[in-house]
Amino acid sequence: MTALGLMTQATGHGAELTGLTHIGGKSKKRVLILGAGIAGLTAAYELGKLGFDCVILEPRPIPGGRSMTLRRGDTIKETTGASQTCEFDEGLYFNPGPSRFPQWHVTMDYCRELGVEVQPFVNLNENAFYYGEGDIGPMSGKRARIREVKTDLRGYTAELLAKVADDEALDTELTAADKEALLDFLHYEGGLSGSQNEYKGHNRRGYKVWPGGGLQEGELDKPYEFSELLQSGFGNLFHRANEYQYQSQMFTPTGGMDKLPMALAERVKDQIIYGAQVKEIRRTNPGSRVVYTVNGEDKELTGDYCICTIPPTILRRLQTDFSPMLKNTLNIVPFQNSGKIGMQFKRRFWEEDDRIYGGISWTNLPVSEIWYPSSGFMGKKGIMGGYYLFGPTSDQLGRMSPAERLEFALSHGEKLHPQYRAEFENAFSVNWSTIPHIEGCLAHFPQAMLKTFYPLLIKPEGELYLAASWASHLGGWQAGAFEAARIAVKSIHERTMAS
Numbered sequence: 001m002t003a004l005g006l007m008t009q010a011t012g013h014g015a016e017l018t019g020l021t022h023i024g025g026k027s028k029k030r031v032l033i034l035g036a037g038i039a040g041l042t043a044a045y046e047l048g049k050l051g052f053d054c055v056i057l058e059p060r061p062i063p064g065g066r067s068m069t070l071r072r073g074d075t076i077k078e079t080t081g082a083s084q085t086c087e088f089d090e091g092l093y094f095n096p097g098p099s100r101f102p103q104w105h106v107t108m109d110y111c112r113e114l115g116v117e118v119q120p121f122v123n124l125n126e127n128a129f130y131y132g133e134g135d136i137g138p139m140s141g142k143r144a145r146i147r148e149v150k151t152d153l154r155g156y157t158a159e160l161l162a163k164v165a166d167d168e169a170l171d172t173e174l175t176a177a178d179k180e181a182l183l184d185f186l187h188y189e190g191g192l193s194g195s196q197n198e199y200k201g202h203n204r205r206g207y208k209v210w211p212g213g214g215l216q217e218g219e220l221d222k223p224y225e226f227s228e229l230l231q232s233g234f235g236n237l238f239h240r241a242n243e244y245q246y247q248s249q250m251f252t253p254t255g256g257m258d259k260l261p262m263a264l265a266e267r268v269k270d271q272i273i274y275g276a277q278v279k280e281i282r283r284t285n286p287g288s289r290v291v292y293t294v295n296g297e298d299k300e301l302t303g304d305y306c307i308c309t310i311p312p313t314i315l316r317r318l319q320t321d322f323s324p325m326l327k328n329t330l331n332i333v334p335f336q337n338s339g340k341i342g343m344q345f346k347r348r349f350w351e352e353d354d355r356i357y358g359g360i361s362w363t364n365l366p367v368s369e370i371w372y373p374s375s376g377f378m379g380k381k382g383i384m385g386g387y388y389l390f391g392p393t394s395d396q397l398g399r400m401s402p403a404e405r406l407e408f409a410l411s412h413g414e415k416l417h418p419q420y421r422a423e424f425e426n427a428f429s430v431n432w433s434t435i436p437h438i439e440g441c442l443a444h445f446p447q448a449m450l451k452t453f454y455p456l457l458i459k460p461e462g463e464l465y466l467a468a469s470w471a472s473h474l475g476g477w478q479a480g481a482f483e484a485a486r487i488a489v490k491s492i493h494e495r496t497m498a499s
Contacts, residue, residue, distance in 0.1 A: 158190020
């Protein structure tokens with residue numbers, strides 16, 4: 001389509017903020033940045049290139065926000081009082097927040113600019129499983145390979161379309177040549193056979209007995225029935241790996257997602273004050289003033305501008321000079337929770353027993369998705385993602401102890417993988433609503449809010465800016481934080497150059 005001029009080719013805009021020059025002889029402006037997550041670090045990094053003086057206040061002892069990686073010895077104490085210390089073996093890790101990004105996100109450009117090595121993230125592995133229970137027909141309680149379900153559903157659907165195309169009813173819509181081309185396509189796409197355009201199974205779904213040496217040509221298994229596939233609802237999961245965000249192959253930093261914020265933090269390390277908990281955000285007309293606490297002592301900073309990346313769950317409790325409309329908007333931002341669990345197993349049974357190397361199994365179980373690691377293939381041990389949840393179920397998990405969350409993951413996951421309990425060693429669960437100084441995960445705005453309240457989040461109030469993934473159209477993605485920070489940087493630069 002690109003060659004025919006029917007579709008433009010994505011080129012990406014790169015990490016560089018084009019058209020912005022160093023402020024040079026302009027009086028140096030100080031920018032207070034609240035939070036050392038991706039948005040805050042990016043703002044300081046880009047403003048530093050342009051000649052601004054930045055100070056980042058970060059309440060935690062590490063940068064990155066939700067762009068976190070868990071390794072042996074890491075400890076988290078939740079707002080509930082529950083505490084966990086990571087017991088993963090040396091060299092193993094788990095990303096409880098962002099874990100992947102598509103090729104078109106600006107995140108890729110920052111990895112290139114900062115020298116952060118990336119590796120493929122296997123988002124779709126058709127050797128993984130679909131699994132469902134309940135009122136889903138004959139396939140309830142049976143795991144099915146993704147490739148089997150996809151091949152059969154496409155085959156049966158292609159068969160129906162081929163029969164319609166063979167009917168005279170299409171004569172008014174398609175020419176004879178069009179019909180022939182359509183049937184040819186459906187035969188190839190659906191794996192149909194014979195003049196009756198029938199789907200009887202295809203080797204794309206795999207084999208009951210795989211082809212081998214000698215006389216072993218392979219034995220196909222019987223396809224699932226069309227009706228049972230439709231009742232299963234598995235077809236509704238196909239989109240999880242072909243949306244513009246969720247592609248079959250995505251990317252992730254080699255060695256853990258925190259490699260990216262750590263690389264950013266290294267560029268601005270002299271500007272970060274760790275352990276600084278913000279108490280007040282004030283506008284000084286012009287400029288800003290922030291009161292914060294370090295080691296129990298109140299301190300104060302003033303600046304020409306302020307970029308706030310603090311999550312709305314925290315901002316709602318602070319003393320601020322925000323307008324009543326903005327305060328009201330922060331109170332209703334749909335900031336959702338999310339939860340993940342990383343589970344270490346003493347044997348990579350998903351590879352050895354089930355031939356699954358990376359990817360995700362999708363289920364209608366409360367655990368939703370089960371992730372297989374995209375690195376360390378053929379190693380002795382590995383860490384699987386035992387669940388990845390949003391909404392009410394993640395809220396429920398937030399009220400559970402770590403031990404209860406583990407049992408939740410084990411009891412549901414063993415339905416798909418009976419090896420779970422025998423091979424399990426240890427786990428670490430993260431529920432973002434109970435992580436101090438974050439208390440939530442992402443925001444997705446209903447269409448009505450996008451036209452009414454959302455514009456208030458991205459519009460500066462005087463010299464105060466909000467910049468975060470939750471104030472973007474890319475809620476939850478690191479690209480949303482990058483983009484929001486870049487917009488704030490550009491605006492501050494333009495105002496400075498115009499003064």
